[in-house]
Amino acid sequence: MTLHPIVIELIQLLMILFLSPAFAGWVKIVKCRTQGRTAPGLLQPYRDIARLFAKDVVLAENASWVFRSTPYIVFGVTLMAGGVIPLISVDLPLADTADIIVLVMLFAIVRFCTALAGMDVGTAFGGMGSSREMMISSLAEPAMLMAVFTVSLAGSSTSLTQMVTVMSGHAFVIRPSLAFSLVAFVLIALAETGRIPVDNPATHLELTMIHEAMILEYSGRYLALIEWAGMMKLVIYFSLGTAVFFPWGISGSGDPLSLIIRALFFVAKLAAGGAVMVLIETGLAKMRIFRLPDYLGSAFLLATLGMIAFFILE
């Protein structure tokens, strides 16, 4: 018995939706352990989201429709991006709607709307956060595209499912181009998801916050949606990384038992990836914002070197 592709797609969307708070909780647990603190439970993010949904929304008087519609756009677009990346099967109906370039642009839509909403109510923090976010994304996006283009060259397609099929079919070869792209991708993913060398998701310190500054005016269900979308974004970046650089154990038949095995394998990859990310984060200090162009510039350099290495050496 094999499941219909649409059913698999739905399972995947539910996985993204309901695994992401647990993943955020897992990252927090590992982080607290490495820093010698007591960790909140794995289910704490679920409780936070439920609490925020139950609360009333406090809106600024001059908040326009941009401010009010942004949380829904952010949530919806992020979820759609989650439907495109192959997690447990390459047989996804949604995957045909977007290739990897569209995926990068979907993230750009999310950032654009968040930045607009940050400026909409006219507070100083919102504008500052938006301007910083735009500076980072304008530098990170070309590097991101370079990194995924290199993998597209190796996988001879820009469609993610196609890339996974081609790459996991190969015998193992040492590819310096992919190693460079992987390092570049990790650097960019840390920047894009607002993790530590770039932004600190755990503080609301005025001088350093970037993402938190933009969403400072949100409350209630709006905040819940944005926070949830942020958690999903983290999972999506991880699944993008595993789909692109470690494509083993994703494609396979559609019968329920092997789907469950692949889903468990995905959860294991996610847990390992989260632990690695925490180790990177714990080992680094947050950078001054004016050092960020150097950081993202080196990510771009690595991505470009990856592409050059592909042409020169392979």
Add this chain to the structure above:
Amino acid sequence: MSNALVIQLNTLLAALILLTSFALLVQRRMFAILHLFAWQGFFLGVSTAVIGFATGEHHLYISSLLTLVMKVLLLPYILYALIKKLKVHREIESIMNTSCTMFLGIALVIFSYHLTAPIRQLSTLVTRSTLAVALATVMLGMLMMVTRRHAVSQIIGFLAMENGLFFAATSATYGMPMVVELGVALDLLIAAFIFGIFFFHINTTFDSLDVDQMAKLKETD
């Protein structure tokens, strides 16, 4: 070990050499530059041994050993002692715009790729694809010499150029004759001593190793 795997390993080492060249280009701290240079020498030595293994040219093992001793241990040690002695190890250099230098470096890599294209088509050696990397390493060493103001980092740029030439020789013709290699190794050693004397004199005259100070030497009109 199969031949295909050996070639892949060599490709990886070539990529690492290219990476260290770029890292040298943007690194500002003296000791970090020295470490990177030692790593580049290490990758070069291993790569030479790997090529020697793949092709059965056993004299490459001797060049590999020579490279490892000279460029990983001896030269970095001499420079380390010099930097310590002249007390410049805390100096952090201001380079011209980092990202600008990086883009120039990338342009140079692409340039050397195109420059070596005819050789790549004619050559039948297994190492022909790494020739572009070797030439790029020479160019990047030169770029490092041009963009730096500190005498020590200029010397390291020069030595990185030499690394590139050595790599070019192994990837284009499976290494130079033994006599030439021994001569070059000895020359480098002598050069390191001469650099040391120069550093000492520059430092005592100007109280700094910044070669921009030498502009003061010209006659005023």
